[in-house]
Amino acid sequence: MSFEPNILGFLCNWCSYAGADLAGVSRVQYPPNIRVIRVMCSGRVDPVFVIEALATGLDGVIVMGCHLGDCHYIDGNYEEKMKLDLLSKALQLIGLSGRFRLEWVSASEGVRFGQVVSEFTKQIKNEGPSPFSGSKPNQKLKEDLEAIKRTLSDNRLRTLVGRERAITEFGNVYEEIIEFEEYEKIIDDALNSEFLRNKILIKLEKEPLSVKNLSKSLSIESSLILEHIVSLKARNLIDFNRIDGITPYYHALKEAL
Amino acid sequence: MEDIKMGVFICHCGTNIGGFLDVPSLVEYAKTLPNVTFATDNLYSCSEVGLSLIKEKIEEHDLNRVIVASCTPRTHEPLFRSICQEAGLNPYLFEMVNIRDQCSWVHMKETEAATEKAKILIEMGVAKALLLQPLEKFQIDINPTALIIGGGIAGMTAALNLANQEFKVILIEKEPELGGLLRYLYKLYPTHDDASKVLEVRNLVENHQKIKVITSTEPVKIEGFIGNYKVSVKRRDGIYDIDTGIIIVATGAQVLKPEGLFGYNGSTIITQLELEQLLKENKINVKNIVMIQCVGARNEERRYCSNICCMTALKNAMLIKELKPDANISIIFRDIQTQGTTYEEYYRKAREKGITFIRYIPEKVPIVKESNIEVYNDYLNQDISIPYDMIVLSTPLIANPDSEDLAKMLKVPLEENHFFLEAHVKLRPVDFATDGIYVCGSAHWPADIPEAISQAYAAASRASTIISKDVLEVEGAIAEVDEDLCVGCGICIKICPYNAISMDDNGIAHVTEASCKGCGLCGATCPEKAITNHHFTTKQILAQILASGGK
Ligand SMILES: Cc1cc2nc3c(=O)[nH]c(=O)nc-3n(C[C@H](O)[C@H](O)[C@H](O)COP(=O)(O)OP(=O)(O)OC[C@H]3O[C@@H](n4cnc5c(N)ncnc54)[C@H](O)[C@@H]3O)c2cc1C
Ligand code: SF4
Ligand code: SF4
Ligand code: SF4
Numbered sequence: 001m002s003f004e005p006n007i008l009g010f011l012c013n014w015c016s017y018a019g020a021d022l023a024g025v026s027r028v029q030y031p032p033n034i035r036v037i038r039v040m041c042s043g044r045v046d047p048v049f050v051i052e053a054l055a056t057g058l059d060g061v062i063v064m065g066c067h068l069g070d071c072h073y074i075d076g077n078y079e080e081k082m083k084l085d086l087l088s089k090a091l092q093l094i095g096l097s098g099r100f101r102l103e104w105v106s107a108s109e110g111v112r113f114g115q116v117v118s119e120f121t122k123q124i125k126n127e128g129p130s131p132f133s134g135s136k137p138n139q140k141l142k143e144d145l146e147a148i149k150r151t152l153s154d155n156r157l158r159t160l161v162g163r164e165r166a167i168t169e170f171g172n173v174y175e176e177i178i179e180f181e182e183y184e185k186i187i188d189d190a191l192n193s194e195f196l197r198n199k200i201l202i203k204l205e206k207e208p209l210s211v212k213n214l215s216k217s218l219s220i221e222s223s224l225i226l227e228h229i230v231s232l233k234a235r236n237l238i239d240f241n242r243i244d245g246i247t248p249y250y251h252a253l254k255e256a257l
Numbered sequence: 258m259e260d261i262k263m264g265v266f267i268c269h270c271g272t273n274i275g276g277f278l279d280v281p282s283l284v285e286y287a288k289t290l291p292n293v294t295f296a297t298d299n300l301y302s303c304s305e306v307g308l309s310l311i312k313e314k315i316e317e318h319d320l321n322r323v324i325v326a327s328c329t330p331r332t333h334e335p336l337f338r339s340i341c342q343e344a345g346l347n348p349y350l351f352e353m354v355n356i357r358d359q360c361s362w363v364h365m366k367e368t369e370a371a372t373e374k375a376k377i378l379i380e381m382g383v384a385k386a387l388l389l390q391p392l393e394k395f396q397i398d399i400n401p402t403a404l405i406i407g408g409g410i411a412g413m414t415a416a417l418n419l420a421n422q423e424f425k426v427i428l429i430e431k432e433p434e435l436g437g438l439l440r441y442l443y444k445l446y447p448t449h450d451d452a453s454k455v456l457e458v459r460n461l462v463e464n465h466q467k468i469k470v471i472t473s474t475e476p477v478k479i480e481g482f483i484g485n486y487k488v489s490v491k492r493r494d495g496i497y498d499i500d501t502g503i504i505i506v507a508t509g510a511q512v513l514k515p516e517g518l519f520g521y522n523g524s525t526i527i528t529q530l531e532l533e534q535l536l537k538e539n540k541i542n543v544k545n546i547v548m549i550q551c552v553g554a555r556n557e558e559r560r561y562c563s564n565i566c567c568m569t570a571l572k573n574a575m576l577i578k579e580l581k582p583d584a585n586i587s588i589i590f591r592d593i594q595t596q597g598t599t600y601e602e603y604y605r606k607a608r609e610k611g612i613t614f615i616r617y618i619p620e621k622v623p624i625v626k627e628s629n630i631e632v633y634n635d636y637l638n639q640d641i642s643i644p645y646d647m648i649v650l651s652t653p654l655i656a657n658p659d660s661e662d663l664a665k666m667l668k669v670p671l672e673e674n675h676f677f678l679e680a681h682v683k684l685r686p687v688d689f690a691t692d693g694i695y696v697c698g699s700a701h702w703p704a705d706i707p708e709a710i711s712q713a714y715a716a717a718s719r720a721s722t723i724i725s726k727d728v729l730e731v732e733g734a735i736a737e738v739d740e741d742l743c744v745g746c747g748i749c750i751k752i753c754p755y756n757a758i759s760m761d762d763n764g765i766a767h768v769t770e771a772s773c774k775g776c777g778l779c780g781a782t783c784p785e786k787a788i789t790n791h792h793f794t795t796k797q798i799l800a801q802i803l804a805s806g807g808k
Contacts, residue, residue, distance in 0.1 A: 006806035008806075018331060021329045023359075023363055024329075024358030024362035028363060029364065031364075032360070032363075032367055032371050033374075035378055035381065036355070036359055037798060038330065038355075039777060040777055041776040044777025045781060046795070049795075049799070052799055056803055072776075073754050073755075073776035079752060079778055080778075114363070158783070158784035161782075162749075162751075
């Protein structure tokens with residue numbers, strides 16, 4: 001039997017969900033792999049929802065909203081785009097970005113809705129079954145995904161993203177403005193380092209490890225690991241476990257969970 | 258724990274669903290889902306018979322969650338909600354599953370796969386319904402008063418319109434008298450009516466029983482929300498509070514004074530506005546007149562076209578020609594903006610009357626010498642020299658210097674040139690994103706009188722949709738902040754498209770129920786996850802995700 005992917009779609013009530021209804025009224029035919037969750041605005045879709053969906057073993061997730069400038073809620077979709085752009089970047093880090101897509105579909109684009117869904121279904125068929133479904137889910141990737149989830153749930157990154165527009169656009173009226181490129185770099189750096197920290201934390205929750213152990217299992221230079229160990233310790237998320245010879249071992253503190 | 262009894266009604270929609278999905282098997286499947294104590298099919302759920310069946314079964318089985326799997330909630334949810342309500346069930350305990358528009362109609366040739374999909378969709382609906390909470394729509398009282406800020410033609414027109422509909426109107430004007438820019442004009446394009454004649458609406462406004470005009474007054478503080486604004490205004494003798502249901506911003510604009518441009522001196526080199534005054538006093542006694550367009554407009558500093566100055570130049574050129582047929586009038590322009598059939602005709606008339614038009618390009622601006630202007634004529638591709646006795650500079654309308662203060666008071670945005678920015682250029686052209694505040698006239702963008710008047714009518718009619726009601730029903734599915742989780746970072750306040758969130762005295766965010774539209778943006782953004790978006794809660798959505806497959 002051929003692989004029939006399970007695909008989840010988040011559709012905003014006013015544009016994309018209406019577009020999907022119009023596809024129905026026009027009897028546009030598309031593959032039945034997609035199941036839809038209706039939200040009022042695409043802006044409701046917390047990136048963490050997408051990660052949860054992937055983690056449960058869904059093969060692909062698509063978020064659809066009104067075209068930029070047409071949002072029923074003024075600019076909700078604009079805010080959403082910034083969040084999901086970050087999500088895409090995060091998924092890229094672990095090679096899962098092909099399982100996620102953001103599309104703008106208006107209430108009048110019934111035919112296009114069908115096309116987008118057909119295309120995305122094809123894309124996911126090419127991607128193959130989710131690494132988290134079936135009897136042998138990929139444990140390493142699951143840990144990575146968990147680290148991504150924590151990174152995007154964590155208030156540090158959320159605060160940065162929440163402020164993005166305020167800082168890069170409205171800054172000129174109310175605050176000092178930062179160039180978008182500069183801002184993106186800040187976000188990218190934060191994403192990369194939070195991701196690594198969360199990976200370290202997840203490892204240390206399972207068993208006490210040394211910098212060397214971590215460096216080996218994460219394939220990352222030990223100097224970089226050490227840097228993050230210092231910062232995690234300063235944030236009271238990990239502590240010394242024991243000294244083995246001259247090698248210190250660390251473990252995650254309970255509160256981290 | 259609440260004892261949940263769920264009823265699932267699966268619709269055939271004639272053959273629209275029943276013809277393509279295996280409805281009986283869906284019913285059987287639904288019966289296996291958690292807390293489903295009753296499931297059945299319905300030929301047409303939305304028919305009289307179908308609706309009374311739902312009502313009957315709610316009562317008979319004491320159902321406290323209801324699911325209808327049929328068409329789209331966008332059209333039918335209100336109907337099914339109201340039947341739940343009739344049966345004594347909170348309408349928010351109803352959930353709809355779309356197995357027609359997004360299932361049977363789009364997978365017509367795959368009964369088996371489509372039926373499997375419908376099962377999952379129903380399962381997702383059940384998962385959400387298990388977590389649904391009763392919500393109340395609530396009502397807010399509306400103060401049926403309109404406050405209009407600015408007594409130019411736009412503000413006066415809006416005031417009259419609302420007053421004639423019997424609403425109480427308060428019109429506040431910064432200057433000692435009403436009229437705005439109109440007070441300084443001579444005749445008006447395109448009809449050449451006297452401005453003073455149009456200004457006669459002032460008498461209607463001032464003598465209208467329903468309108469209270471307060472001059473030499475401006476707002477200093479604005480609080481509240483739709484239906485219940487409190488505006489503090491400053492007068493010579495102190496500060497007063499005005500209560501109002503809605504606010505219309507009609508504060509107009511100002512004419513740019515071209516200090517330092519083209520030798521502007523206020524006597525021989527003047528603005529169009531100053532020319533209007535000379536015309537009023539019949540004081541034009543020179544022969545060679547040159548007008549320069551786009552002075553201080555459409556440049557790096559002000560990129561926009563002020564929309565009214567080309568027509569104003571044409572008007573004043575023709576009026577001078579009427580008074581002094583031997584006058585030589587040249588208009589040096591970049592592009593002539595006379596859109597629409599009437600205005601284009603007006604331009605043609607000006608050419609027929611012998612007014613000379615010379616096109617210049619911004620790279621080679623005209624140079625004003627002692628008694629002549631040197632300009633590169635773009636059409637002839639050569640430099641020419643025009644003698645003058647008087648130069649008239651067409652300068653743009655610019656935003657009032659205090660527009661930023663007013664915008665902050667109202668918590669509404671300005672665009673880059675500091676004009677007021679509407680909620681949506683296509684969908685809500687005279688509304689602000691904040692409910693119950695509207696804009697019209699040149700406060701929004703340089704408008705001429707016909708435009709200012711039509712916008713004033715639009716703003717008045719939008720306002721009347723609110724103040725014509727005694728109470729406003731507010732959606733129950735809105736956002737709520739958990740005070741224990743909120744750290745007062747203020748991100749939600751900036752991100753809410755409706756300015757529905759504010760910081761209370763303890764530094765905790767608070768949602769103004771009357772203003773929240775339930776979009777959910779704040780919940781998806783709050784770094785502390787302190788916001789619950791009712792009816793679309795994180796728990797409910799995660800439950801739907803889990804049910805959506807991937808087993
Ligand atoms: C030289 C010139 C010639 C023109 N000729 C024509 C013409 O021939 N035909 C035509 O159709 N249009 C013409 N116009 C355009 C016309 O003047 C505008 O269309 C019109 O004035 C717009 O009206 P308004 O009510 O929006 O604004 P305004 O006329 O600017 O009125 C705004 C009012 O709000 C008041 N205000 C401002 N801020 C506050 C505050 N904070 N609190 C209280 N009150 C406040 C101001 O004092 C003012 O009275 C001309 C404009 C110029 C400059
Ligand atoms: S209306 Fe004419 S003069 Fe005024 S800015 Fe536009 S193009 Fe220039
Ligand atoms: S974003 Fe969250 S934490 Fe920040 S003020 Fe709003 S509710 Fe509070
Ligand atoms: S749900 Fe939307 S409208 Fe309501 S407070 Fe949150 S962001 Fe504002």
